[in-house]
Amino acid sequence: MASQKSLEALFQPKSIAIIGASPDSNKLGGRPLNYLQRNGYKGQIFPINPNYNEISGLKCYSSLLDIVEDIDLAIISLPSKLVVNVLKQCAEKGVKAAVIFSSGFSEIGEEGRKLQEEMTAISKKSGIRILGPNTLGMFNLKSEVFATFSTILEKQTPLKGNIGFVSQSGAFGSHVFTLARQNFIGFSHFVATGNESDIDVADCIEFLAEDPDTDVIACYMEGIKDGNKLINAFKLAAEKKKPVIAFKVGKTNAGQRAALSHTGSLAGSDQVFNAIAKQYGVYRAETIEEFIDAAYACSMLPLPKGDKAAVFTVSGGVGILLADQLTEASLTVPEPSVEVQQQLSDLLPIAGVKNPIDTTAQLNTRQNLLQDFMEIVLSSGEYDSAIVFLAFGGLYPEHAQNHIRSISNIAGKYKETPIITVSLNSEASKKSFMEKRLAVIEDPSRAVNAMKALKYFSQFYKEEFETARFDGMNGVSFDNLPSVLTEHKSKEILKHIGIPITKEQLAATLAEAKIMAREIGYPVALKGMSPQILHKSDKGLVQLNITNEEELEEKFSFIKQQISLTEKAEYEGILVQEMLSKDSVEMFIGANQDPVFGQMILVGLGGIHIEVYKDAVMRKAPISEKTAEEMLDELRSKALLKGFRGSAPRDLKELSRVVAKFSQFISTHDEIEEIDLNPIMVHAEGEGVTVADALITLKKKALSNIK
Incomplete structure (x- = not known):
């Protein structure tokens, strides 16, 4: 709530000063003034430029300090060398927030970094919230606030919607905004965070999670400064049931250090972010199309109650494609009941009624056929979602309007069932789909990804968000120890915290x-x-x-x-x-200190298999026993633990308890760089587990009195 309150002046200002204002709407200082006036901003606007007495019909001031009225937001468009002094004036004036377009700060090197650090210090001391520097700015559609110099607004009017979009790249953000606008997708907010001297992506996600006009949050990220802050923002969005779709770049980890243990090789930065996203209910998009489609679908459609998808198609081939891809996306495409199949056959004897349901080209000659087919199938209660493939039907006005009417009638009747139409469209039909609030996507594979995102959030919100409970383990000191502990010393520590060893x-x-x-x-x-x-x-x-x-x-x-x-x-x-004689499965438990997110715990197939199969699952520590059980269930090798071809099921309950206890331990010791428990022998059900080998590596900077 703190960020929500402190960012109100940025996103909902009642008064705006434009420092470096220009009468030329093609200049950086002229565009925000033009956008604010053109789009009907209702608050006060104060242009500031000593070279003018008036700009665009408004009195122009020589200095911010000449203004008598209170200022909520200052837009600063000046050379970098002037920004710090102007920011000091903002602090003196009591300005609550600032958007700084100016470049020439940390992105250019040491001199710029020092200037930016000065700005951050002013922010902390005065409480003024800063977006930027080196930012494209932001806009809030409901309040008609346009604190941006982006040219994307010059020839297109933004559409109001319920998607809040925050991007660490202005150019990327503009590209996504334009693609969305072409498809009649609107936003509640657009924010480019720039150099993040103060306000970062996590602040914006937290604000949008509390914002009543935002239902979905889309964020583009390149780097993360404060992992715990971002996790808290993700948690808040999850609690509010506002889907967060992330497009995170920087997957490769070319600079990764050579790890002494297996854990380091399995816990690269991208794997860590994947684990964080899964743990806190963030959907990670792999392409720009998926990023837009997932946000769009979540903003338009209800979440499915289950995984059963009905496919209606005019093409048998595309029906097979959709069935394959839905199955690969962990959705199911079950056959309808015999009764439903008979009803469909009675309606159209030549139809394919097994699901995919092939209506054939008759769809375009019989006006109510699509609606009748969908009514029979969805009224059965056997399906949770539907995809309707119309090929290029949206390019023909007479067909398009009939299909839109049919799907609209069905969507209005089955409000809890998400329906995605796949069709090529003219501008007119695309607009008609949006006016009826019907989701339409031009490519069947993209529709599957959108449905996969809906199912992801549905499943996540059904699960109870569990917090790990600490059971009061005794303290452990790593003082006066070498940076790498031998197996003997490592296992002495494990034994002390109640983890069974040989x-x-x-x-x-x-x-x-x-x-x-x-x-x-x-x-x-x-x-x-x-x-x-x-x-x-x-x-x-x-x-x-x-x-x-x-x-x-x-x-x-x-x-x-x-x-x-x-x-x-x-x-x-x-x-x-x-020598352990019991029949066992060799597993691996590890901990890795991620520089952004802190202690991460890994569980996987152990022994010599770890290097070959790399079958491991990761979470942020600490975790509960329930989460540990879920991690084990995600392993590709889980069949070995549950009993395979006559072998006894393993003691998953005790393994989960050990994983949870271990996670609690590492979460309270930041001085631990890495731990490998490999192998940990998992005996038959009821017979426990035993750590056979272990290695603990400590941070060198955390050590004391090392000889």
């Missing part, structure tokens, strides 16, 4: 190892511990299935020698560990 003891000498092996019971494993040797198997430091003292003596000496032959390797001891 029976094991650290032996400094052969005599100690023999005593420990007798206590644990043969067969045992020996593992050499050295902070400098992280991949123990590569150096021969892991010896398995040792069955007697003679073999133990031989392997112990070999491991100790291998450590001594490794340059600068310290000998911490040799771990004597039980």
Whole structure:
């Protein structure tokens, strides 16, 4: 609510000062004045430019400080070197918000960055909210506020709608706006955040989530400065049931560091954002078309109650295409009941009635055929959504108007069923579809993606948003520890927080190892511990299935020698560990400290399979046991855990408990860079889990007293 209140002056100002105003509507300082006057802004406008006494019929002021009235919003269109001083005047005047068109700040290098930091400092000290610098600006359609110099408004009147659009790129935003306008799609707000010296994408999402004129939020993102702030904005939108559609670029991670553990290689920046989007109900579009279509569909249509889709088509081939793609999108295309099929056959004996429902070209010769077909199918209650393929019917006025009437009648009767029409259209028919508030898309594959987005939000909103509960685990200190902990030290910490590990003891000498092996019971494993040797198997430091003292003596000496032959390797001891004999599935649990979103938890198929299959699911920590269960169910290899070809089902309940507890632990320790628990052995149902190996890496900057 704080952002909602603080951004009201930006989006709903009662008075606007244009600093650098121009009588020339082709100039940056002239366009916002022209747009405000042309579109009927009802508040006060104060042009400021010492070179003029009057601009566009309004008194022009030499300075902001010459104005007696209060100013909510200042639009600044000046050279960068003048902006800081003008912003100081805004703070002195008590201006509540500023839009800064000017470029020449952090985007050009160190000198510009320092100027921008000055602006940010003024914002924090005075409370003035800043959009920009280097921004295309914003507009609010309901309030007729146009604080932008974009040329997209010169020859086209914006359409009012219920989609709030925020973009980190002005050019991208203008392109999307124009494409949407060509398809008669309107917006409630358009915001380009520029350099984000103060107001960022998260602030805008939070504002739009509370805005009564916005039902859908579309956002284009290139980079994220504050991950937790963005998550909170996503959470608010989800609570308000306002779909957020994100187009996030920067998928490749060319600069990713070489990770010491498997976790780092699985947790690239794009994978992390995917996990965040899934966890907080954000639909991620892959193309500009999908971005627009998903936002459009969510703004026009109800969410489906289930996954059963009916397909009505004039083409058998396209019907098959739609059935394939709907199935791939996790929607189902079930056959109608026998009774429904018979009714359809009675109506048109040559029709295909199995779903896809092929009405054939008779659709264009029998006026009520489409409406009758849709009525029979949707009245059965067997379907949750519908796609109607009309090919190029929208290009012929007589056919188009008949189809629009039929679909409008059905949509009005079945208000809770989303219906998307697929047709090529003339401008007139496209406009008719929009006036009737009927969703129409020109390509069948795009219609499937739009329906997939609707189903995504429907499913997410049905699930109860669960917050992880902490169970009061004892504190753990990482003071005076090296940056990489050996398996022994890592597992001591895990044991302390209640995560089950193998029976094991650290032996400094052969005599100690023999005593420990007798206590644990043969067969045992020996593992050499050295902070400098992280991949123990590569150096021969892991010896398995040792069955007697003679073999133990031989392997112990070999491991100790291998450590001594490794340059600068310290000998911490040799771990004597039980050999797990229970039938188990090897899994992997990991943690990775993402620089933007913080601690992320991963779960996947473990052991040697992790590198081959990379079958892992990720979430932001902490998570609940329920969320842990959902993560396990998303794995491609989940059949191995649930029982496969006669094998026993595994202890998923205990694995979920361990994953949730582990996530709580990492969420309270920012000093942890990465953790790998690999493998964690998942035994038969009711027999628990056991961590067989572990590696903890700490942030170097968080360490103290390291020798």
